[in-house]
Amino acid sequence: MKIAFLIHNVYGIGGTIRTTLNLAAALADRHEVTIVSMLRHRAHPRFAIDPRVTVVPLVDLRADAADASDPLLREPARVFPAAEKRYKQYSRLTDLRAEGYLRRCDADVIIGTRPGVNVYLARFAPRRALRIAQEHLTHDTHSNGLRTQLARSYRDLDAVITTTRADAGVYRAKMPLPGVRVLGIPNSAPDPGPAPVDGRDKVVAAAGRLVPAKRFDLLIEAFTDVAAKHSDWSLRIYGAGADKERLQRLIDERGLGDQARLMGVVSPIETEFAKASLVASASDAESFGMTLVEAMRCGAPVVATDCPLGPAEIVQDGVDGRLVPVGDRHALTVALLDLIADESGRRRMGEAARTAARRFDPARVAQTYEDLFAELDTTRRSRARQRLKGRLRGLPGRGLRRLRSGRRLLRNLARLRG
CATH class of the missing domain: 3.40.50.2000 (Glycogen Phosphorylase B;)
Incomplete structure (x- = not known):
């Protein structure tokens, strides 16, 4: 084919x-x-x-x-x-x-x-x-x-x-x-290989376009609270975009220094996720949530906002990651702190994430496409009949709209002539 x-x-x-x-x-x-x-x-x-x-x-x-x-x-x-x-x-x-x-x-x-x-x-x-x-x-x-x-x-x-x-x-x-x-x-997302995250490196990673909808500002604010209690942990944000300067100013204003850094674009991102103990996403909206899948394939538990529409179909809250309300700095901070304090829990959650993420293996997804x-x-013929019936049902409505539009045009022309 x-x-x-x-x-x-x-x-x-x-x-x-x-x-x-x-x-x-x-x-x-x-x-x-x-x-x-x-x-x-x-x-x-x-x-x-x-x-x-x-x-x-x-x-x-x-x-x-x-x-x-x-x-x-x-x-x-x-x-x-x-x-x-x-x-x-x-x-x-x-x-x-x-x-x-x-x-x-x-x-x-x-x-x-x-x-x-x-x-x-x-x-x-x-x-x-x-x-x-x-x-x-x-x-x-x-x-x-x-x-x-x-x-x-x-x-x-x-x-x-x-x-x-x-x-x-x-x-x-x-x-x-x-x-x-x-x-x-x-x-x-492909399997990144046999070396999953071990949960020991004190790094929270995040990745994506540096744009307002991704809410890296909210993540930086939440990490400010984390850093106050765990000065040995760091935040690494990977990506590029129009929000870079604003985010850097926020990092500087919060006095995070090298604890929070904008790392630029790195590909493949899995190499960086494998160095982190947690991966976070604070987005207001996601059409899917690819970075969550990539992190889970590396064995990293994720903390993500439960935004429409993707994360809830990727993360099982409390099993292979955590979901928190959209825009809630306190909830995001608490989820990060909970996992930072629980090293064995992070490892269990990371193992569960790696297992759950197998459903996103390219071979499995490709098979779904082949079945489709x-x-x-x-079903070509039956769908063609459905398409034709749908168009026939719409004809009266479209004809009526055209008739009304024509009448309005005639009235407007009459006014202009008068």
Whole structure:
């Protein structure tokens, strides 16, 4: 079977890139896999890519590339939705390259990995292929305008996959898609190897984009209380982003010195998680919670806010980690202090975390996708009937809305003439 992934920019750094590469490598055990990168900005990808996986870039943004002088690169995109937050990075050239590739694509399964790219998938991919949209962001984080665009595009696909069961439920409730399979399949993370965390190093680690929603400021505040009681413990935050200077000022203002440090981007992050005794996340919201899975695979217990939508589907509170209320500095501090004071408890929880995280092994997740491919293939006709019935049910409502709109237009014209 030939499988193609459509991704924004495989040459960058991010959770969607990591998880796509994990899944692609696992599927490459039995299939021919290609990753189609809409954009390319550097010579080599930052993450290692399985040599069995083919990478096809569509638009080369490097200054010395031929695409840099193409006038279409400076024309705004017409197909990529304007409400998508990456819209300014797309162009008429991207539209045309995506259309050209997809119309000629001979893959049996084509998987898009972000909303705007999924619009390309719905618009241009051949109908003989199974067309699957992954959603690495949640339904409710999309603007109303983008959701309207996606509802029109997604109804033509075979499946929409979210990273959590909870978000799949939101899509089914708020974006009915007759004939389209909507389900949650978690991201995968490989086994980092035979050396799990031993629970002795006095380090709390955290990782992610340095942006307000990740609430590293709350984690620093909570660690200020921890440091007052345990001066031999340190906090290490890995990542990059717009919040870096603000977070550094907060560390300085709290007098944490080298006890709390911003470490920059490190890949693979598992090497750092394996040096920590705890991994913490204070996010206000997560579409999944990839760092939690990566920490648990290293045998590190996690302390995380019980934010929508991912952590509760990853962490079993009190067994392989701790969940605390969103935005609650005191609860976060207490959970950290409890685990810091209980070394044997940390080890038991870390062992439980390592065992529980096996369900995110790439081979298992890949098998779930293969089962889905088989199901979608055998239900093509029945889902096509569901899709047709759904559209027929919507015709009266759409016709009535058009009639009302026409009447309003005629009234407005009459007023202008009068």
